[in-house]
Amino acid sequence: MRVRTRFAPSPTGYMHIGNLRTALYAWLFARHNNGQFLLRIEDTDRNRLVEAASDVIFKTLRDTGLDYDEGPDVGGDYGPYVQSERKEIYGKYAKALVDKGAAYYCFCTKERLDTLREEAQKEGKVFKYDKHCLSLSKEEVQRRLDAGEEYVIRQNIPLEGESSYDDMVYGHISVPMSDMEDNILLKSDGWPTYNLANVIDDHLMEITHVIRGIEYLSSTPKYNLLYDALGWERPKYVHLPPVMKDKTAKLSKRNGDASYEDLIAKGYLKEAIVNYIALLGWNGGGEQEIYSLKELAEAFSLEGLSRSPAIFDIEKLTWMNGEYIRKLSPEEFLEKAAPHFDKALTRDVDREKLARIIQPRLETLNQIEEKVSFFNEVPEYSTDLYFNKKMKTTPENSLDLLKEARAELEKVGDFTNDSLYQALLAVAQKNEVKNGRVLWPVRIAITGTEVTPGGATEIAEILGKTETLSRLDCAIEKLEKSL
RNA sequence: GGCUCCUUGGUCAAGUGGUUAAGACACCGCCCUCUCACGGCGGUUACAGGAGUUCGAAUCUCCUAGGAGUCACCA
Numbered sequence: 001m002r003v004r005t006r007f008a009p010s011p012t013g014y015m016h017i018g019n020l021r022t023a024l025y026a027w028l029f030a031r032h033n034n035g036q037f038l039l040r041i042e043d044t045d046r047n048r049l050v051e052a053a054s055d056v057i058f059k060t061l062r063d064t065g066l067d068y069d070e071g072p073d074v075g076g077d078y079g080p081y082v083q084s085e086r087k088e089i090y091g092k093y094a095k096a097l098v099d100k101g102a103a104y105y106c107f108c109t110k111e112r113l114d115t116l117r118e119e120a121q122k123e124g125k126v127f128k129y130d131k132h133c134l135s136l137s138k139e140e141v142q143r144r145l146d147a148g149e150e151y152v153i154r155q156n157i158p159l160e161g162e163s164s165y166d167d168m169v170y171g172h173i174s175v176p177m178s179d180m181e182d183n184i185l186l187k188s189d190g191w192p193t194y195n196l197a198n199v200i201d202d203h204l205m206e207i208t209h210v211i212r213g214i215e216y217l218s219s220t221p222k223y224n225l226l227y228d229a230l231g232w233e234r235p236k237y238v239h240l241p242p243v244m245k246d247k248t249a250k251l252s253k254r255n256g257d258a259s260y261e262d263l264i265a266k267g268y269l270k271e272a273i274v275n276y277i278a279l280l281g282w283n284g285g286g287e288q289e290i291y292s293l294k295e296l297a298e299a300f301s302l303e304g305l306s307r308s309p310a311i312f313d314i315e316k317l318t319w320m321n322g323e324y325i326r327k328l329s330p331e332e333f334l335e336k337a338a339p340h341f342d343k344a345l346t347r348d349v350d351r352e353k354l355a356r357i358i359q360p361r362l363e364t365l366n367q368i369e370e371k372v373s374f375f376n377e378v379p380e381y382s383t384d385l386y387f388n389k390k391m392k393t394t395p396e397n398s399l400d401l402l403k404e405a406r407a408e409l410e411k412v413g414d415f416t417n418d419s420l421y422q423a424l425l426a427v428a429q430k431n432e433v434k435n436g437r438v439l440w441p442v443r444i445a446i447t448g449t450e451v452t453p454g455g456a457t458e459i460a461e462i463l464g465k466t467e468t469l470s471r472l473d474c475a476i477e478k479l480e481k482s483l
Numbered sequence: 484g485g486c487u488c489c490u491u492g493g494u495c496a497a498g499u500g501g502u503u504a505a506g507a508c509a510c511c512g513c514c515c516u517c518u519c520a521c522g523g524c525g526g527u528u529a530c531a532g533g534a535g536u537u538c539g540a541a542u543c544u545c546c547u548a549g550g551a552g553u554c555a556c557c558a
Contacts, residue, residue: 187556439517455517
């Protein structure tokens with residue numbers, strides 16, 4: 001039997017990390033087993049429609065490399081893949097369930113239900129529908145249907161016994177019938193609820209493994225009753241633990257927590273995001289942490305899935321992102337950095353050289369802006385920056401060496417790192433001081449910044465001779481004034 | 484509250500009756516070094532608690548505690 005998995009999100013307009021991870025795992029399982037992966041849009045809640053929300057889903061899956069064999073925008077033999085285009089199908093099966101006695105028409109008004117709910121609450125009990133309409137005779141049901149009365153179709157849960165199944169992650173799950181309610185399968189607006197739609201679609205689309213969030217773990221026995229009533233084979237189930245923001249709260253857009261788009265906007269690489277979330281709830285048993293999508297597909301197995309919630313740790317993602325940035329070829333890096341350079345640089349500098357010194361020092365692409373701003377102009381700074389204990393520099397001793405350094409640098413024809421470094425080293429040697437005594441002040445003088453990506457001579461090379469000397473002159477002048 | 488599930492360092496986690504209880508992030512220290520970062524080396528920190536089974540328990544059982552999910556004409 002060929003493995004078929006699916007990702008079935010409801011279109012909300014963004015892709016949150018937990019959802020993406022669910023899609024990833026479903027995709028990985030399918031690919032690992034040489035199976036098929038499909039996308040289905042669950043939009044049966046007509047009150048919550050969001051304009052063009054499916055586009056975010058299409059785009060994110062395409063972006064991350066989670067290609068689907070069937071789906072709304074790619075077609076397939078089991079379509080349509082959007083639930084709102086399958087309305088008649090659900091109605092048909094809802095009625096079939098009624099005929100089999102597994103479901104029944106219910107005409108109870110909102111008012112009656114509310115009253116019941118209130119009473120239950122007063123008595124401190126959990127409200128459960130009382131199967132009131134189950135006792136209606138066939139004739140009466142027909143009469144009220146003919147009269148055009150509003151109705152829903154409810155699942156008829158047996159009064160006794162239990163329903164159980166074996167989850168591939170959580171093991172044996174068993175729920176007493178008495179704890180299940182006669183949930184609504186078909187709403188009064190004619191649309192199905194998730195309870196009905198997921199069962200019909202997963203069966204019709206021949207899904208072999210249902211991979212979804214843990215929120216469905218305890219309602220799955222109810223769905224199984226439907227499979228049984230229809231005489232359908234139940235799929236295998238793989239429920240996934242949640243992705244948490246902290247110990248007690250789930251990651252959610254409502255809390256302002258990062259979505260996939262947000263992370264991309266913050267300068268994270270899609271490969272790093274995918275790699276990181278793959279490890280949030282799964283591991284291959286070994287020590288490998290950096291995985292390409294392809295490697296993940298090869299290594300993925302259900303045994304590696306965790307049962308406990310995982311907290312989303314942006315720090316580790318950030319570290320991993322740094323790893324991915326460093327792995328980029330110079331060309332790839334330049335391409336990804338370009339928009340940030342455009343934004344950050346007002347002066348014309350050699351981007352290739354700049355890229356070379358900055359690439360190993362980045363954890364996110366967005367850090368480029370802050371790290372290169374001194375190339376545009378020297379910021380306001382205090383001459384206190386010339387104090388450095390380890391280098392044994394002070395504004396006073398810096399001034400003298402700066403003057404000497406300036407004179408030497410002016411003589412350098414080949415204005416490259418190596419030559420510059422040699423020139424400054426010579427200054428240090430001549431004065432019989434440690435290298436830092438001259439390198440530190442030079443770097444401060446030409447950057448006005450305590451921490452820079454790269455050393456004095458690397459930066460001088462990028463700045464160029466004219467700019468370097470001019471900055472040195474300004475710095476010398478500034479020092480003289482302050483002393 | 485009922486039901487279902489979960490519980491190894493701050494975080495992700497390996498571990499399936501006998502281990503000095505891995506590794507990674509973070510943190511700290513040292514080295515490298517023209518600052519920072521990278522890299523290298525080292526360090527602090529964990530089996531939620533309690534009973535039991537067993538020669539022996541992070542691993543099996545039970546209880547307690549904590550947490551999560553669910554209990555909609557949302558998915």
